[in-house]
Amino acid sequence: MSPQSPLASFRPNILVVDDNPTNLQLLVRMLKDQGYKARPALNGKLALRAAAREVPDLILLDVNMPEMNGYEVCERLKKDERLAGVPVIFVSALNETVDKVKAFAAGGVDYVTKPFQFREIEARVAVHIELCRRKRELEESYERLRKLEELRDALVHMVVHDMRTPLTAILGYMQLLEIKESENLSENGRNRIRQVMELVDNLMEMMNSLLDVSRMESGNMRLNLSGCELVGTVRTVLQGLESLAREHQVEVNAPDDPVTVVADQELIERVIGNLLANALKYTPVCGSVKVTVRSDPDSAFVSVTDDGCGIPEEYHERIFEKFGQVEANRDRRKHSTGLGLTFCKLVVEAHGGKIGVHSKAERGSTFWFELPRRPQCVHDASVIR
Ligand code: ADP
Numbered sequence: 140m141s142p143q144s145p146l147a148s149f150r151p152n153i154l155v156v157d158d159n160p161t162n163l164q165l166l167v168r169m170l171k172d173q174g175y176k177a178r179p180a181l182n183g184k185l186a187l188r189a190a191a192r193e194v195p196d197l198i199l200l201d202v203n204m205p206e207m208n209g210y211e212v213c214e215r216l217k218k219d220e221r222l223a224g225v226p227v228i229f230v231s232a233l234n235e236t237v238d239k240v241k242a243f244a245a246g247g248v249d250y251v252t253k254p255f256q257f258r259e260i261e262a263r264v265a266v267h268i269e270l271c272r273r274k275r276e277l278e279e280s281y282e283r284l285r286k287l288e289e290l291r292d293a294l295v296h297m298v299v300h301d302m303r304t305p306l307t308a309i310l311g312y313m314q315l316l317e318i319k320e321s322e323n324l325s326e327n328g329r330n331r332i333r334q335v336m337e338l339v340d341n342l343m344e345m346m347n348s349l350l351d352v353s354r355m356e357s358g359n360m361r362l363n364l365s366g367c368e369l370v371g372t373v374r375t376v377l378q379g380l381e382s383l384a385r386e387h388q389v390e391v392n393a394p395d396d397p398v399t400v401v402a403d404q405e406l407i408e409r410v411i412g413n414l415l416a417n418a419l420k421y422t423p424v425c426g427s428v429k430v431t432v433r434s435d436p437d438s439a440f441v442s443v444t445d446d447g448c449g450i451p452e453e454y455h456e457r458i459f460e461k462f463g464q465v466e467a468n469r470d471r472r473k474h475s476t477g478l479g480l481t482f483c484k485l486v487v488e489a490h491g492g493k494i495g496v497h498s499k500a501e502r503g504s505t506f507w508f509e510l511p512r513r514p515q516c517v518h519d520a521s522v523i524r
Contacts, residue, residue: 149275151268152176154195156186156212157230158204162253166199166230169257170264183207187215190222196271197264202231202242210245217246224274226267230255296353299346306346310339348478352461355485362489364514367402369411369432369439370394376412377430383419384428393432400439401513406486413479414443414506421504422447434512438492442507450498459484459494483508490514 153175157163163179170177178195180186182204190198198216202209209229216222229242232253239250249263313336321329354360370393377384377391400407411430418428422445429444450458450465457463462477487494491514498504 149272150174150176151196151271152178152193153264153268154178154180154186154189154198156180156183156198156204156209157201158182159201162201166260169260173261173264175264175268183209183212186212190216190225191219194221195225197267198225198227199230199260199264200227200247202229202233202238210241213242213245213247226271228263228267230260292353292356295349299349299353303343303346303350306339306343310336310343313339345476348476348482352478352482352485355482355489360489362403362514363405364401364403366399367404367407369398369400369407369434369441371397372404372408373411373430373432373441376408376415379412380415380419383416386424387419387422388425388427390427390429391432392429394434398432398434398439399512400490400510402490402510403486407490407510410483410486410508411441411443413483414441414508417479417506418443418445418447418504421445436512438509438511440507440509442505444503444505446503449500449502449504450496451500452498455496455498458496480506 153170155163155166155170155177157166157179158181160181163181167177167179178189178193180189184207186198186200189195200209200212204212209231213227213229216225216227223246226248227246228249228251229239229247230251230253231238231242233239234252242250248267251260251263313332317329317332317336324332351360370391373391373393377389415428415430422428426446431440431442431444433440454463454465458465458477459480461481463480464475464477484494487508487510490510492508492510494506494508496504496506
């Protein structure tokens with residue numbers, strides 16, 4: 140065992156199983172001398188009982204034993220959820236390849252032949268105990284990360300909830316000020332009020348994104364399904380983004396016939412809106428943005444292609460994760476949260492669809508999503524949100 144082990148309290152616990160008392164005592168003593176906690180078991184049944192009482196970190200298991208042989212013991216261990224992960228080293232006088240293969244098939248991780256050399260057993264035990272220690276380390280850090288993530292989500296939820304009320308009040312007071320005190324204020328004063336209102340609006344928008352993502356993740360945002368016509372939806376969204384779109388060449392490539400899916404109209408509108416707003420935001424003025432809508436009998440497909448700054452490949456998955464942003468795009472990320480694409484992914488996947496991106500740095504991007512004509516996950520087409 141490494142003396143600098145970060146798992147300071149980790150004293151490996153090894154179960155030794157052998158029906159020969161002399162062998163058993165020898166192995167147990169040798170392991171104890173090495174600083175391990177070693178427990179003897181004289182047969183398969185006693186071994187299973189001892190393992191269930193206290194889950195060992197490693198088992199040294201004889202093969203030839205009366206009543207229940209080592210292979211059977213190992214197979215039973217592997218069927219028990221609590222014990223399945225415990226590594227088993229077979230120690231046996233059987234020296235044929237077929238015996239060794241059988242031992243690995245039963246779930247063993249190693250095989251030592253009798254008569255054994257202490258140094259060989261020592262070395263093999265040390266390797267498996269080290270693997271076990273590393274596995275525990277990984278499990279512990281995974282658990283720590285999971286708890287931290289839970290804590291972050293709870294914190295985000297709390298902050299967003301608690302901040303929305305005072306922010307709404309601030310916005311209300313500012314509007315009142317603008318209406319009632321307008322005549323008593325200078326032009327400068329009126330501008331300042333408008334600036335504050337705009338900033339509060341941005342803050343509200345960011346908090347709403349956080350809330351939406353957290354609602355979608357917790358399954359609290361249910362789909363309000365109806366017939367959703369995608370070509371019309373794209374055009375409506377574009378009208379809403381007119382001030383941004385005016386500076387770009389925007390083209391819609393769609394069939395003459397309507398492309399209808401059973402979906403939550405409002406959520407799909409927001410997905411298209413997010414993709415289009417990003418395309419316009421990350422494409423220089425006068426750049427081009429093309430929206431394509433097409434369908435086949437089972438699914439409909441929407442893509443938004445821009446000739447903007449593009450996204451390096453290493454970010455293609457990351458940007459769909461919460462708060463995932465491309466470092467190089469920092470300058471263009473005004474009021475960004477890195478939640479827009481997370482929201483899109485959650486919405487599309489809630490409909491049983493897929494979303495993705497094809498892009499290269501400085502070579503533009505195509506964001507696409509595909510929806511089944513009718514989502515299989517939902518039976519009731521009129522679920523109320
Ligand atoms: P936000 O735009 O609020 O940061 P998103 O989740 O919508 O959040 O996008 C995540 C990141 O993906 C953005 O910060 C940006 O770096 C990158 N991105 C998204 N769309 C594009 C695009 N069309 N072109 C280049 N980068 C993009």
